[in-house]
Amino acid sequence: MKKSLKLFTVSAATVLTLTFASQSFAATGTFSDLGNIASKDKIATLQQKGYVNGISANRFLPDAKITAAQGIQLIVNTLGLNIDTIRFFKEPQATDYFPKADDNAWYEEALIIAANNDIGLPADLDPDKIWTREEFTHQLILATEKHGRLPMINIKPIEFGDLDDLTIDYNGTIQRALVLKIASLDAQGNFNPKVEITRAEAAELVYNAVEYLEAHPAPTQTPVVDVEE
Incomplete structure (x- = not known):
């Protein structure tokens, strides 16, 4: 019985990983377990666009935690990151960039895309580590600024109650x-x-990040053309 329970637990975790990170379930209908979630409308919009999915057609499991790999896949998907214009001399592998990764894991492509888009992921990244609020937010902002070519801005720091708990590098x-x-x-x-x-x-x-980018599109880059007189 214990062995069967362990196998079931691993299977459920695998399903949760794949459905949050990819498009395993079609975005039809709405999730039925978002009743008390304030951001349910935003999640529904992301579902309709194919960015997030549930463990079934109508279950999202909003309170489940996410790993670094899941977070990276979500960022890659929603920001539309890709490596379409890059030519590799050899087939890239996730371990080329992140030694702790598994080249046969479901997340390999997402890690390769993220690394080649230079969104600030650390080389010692552990794809299976559960991310905290500061870790996910930090990586999302770096990716958003890079992808959206956002200008550097001077800001007035916001004071908040647990500021001292923040990792200095993420401030x-x-x-x-x-x-x-x-x-x-x-x-x-x-x-x-x-x-x-x-x-x-x-x-x-990620919904808020995409909404911000849509409201502040990156400036169009005009090519410089030499004209002979």
Whole structure:
């Protein structure tokens, strides 16, 4: 019995991983387990666009936690990152960039795409690590700024209750996320940086990031043409 239970648990986790990260289930209908989730409309929009999926046609599991690999896949999908214009001299592998990765894992392509789009992922990335709110937000902001070619801006730092809990290296990106209203504080004025991020929270953040980019499109790059007189 214990062996069967273990196998079932692994199977369920695998399904959860694949459905959040890819398009295993068609975006038909709506999720039935978002009743008390404030961001349910945003999640529904992402579902309709094919960015997020549930473990079934109508279950999203909003309170489930996400791994680094799942978070990266979500960022890659929603920002439309790709490697279409890159020519490789040899077939790339995830371990070329992240030694802790598995080249046979479902997330390999997402990690290769993320690495070649230079979105600031650390070389010691552990794809199976559960990400915290500050980790996901940090990586999302770096990717959003890079992909959207957002200009550097001077901001007035926002004070919040648990600022001292924030990892120092993430302070700048978290502050920009708050100023740009991609992220927000809770009712008590805290960011909860060390709390493991949920599927619902991650989905809301990427929705806000995409919405910001749509409202602030990257400037068109005009090619320089030499004209002979």
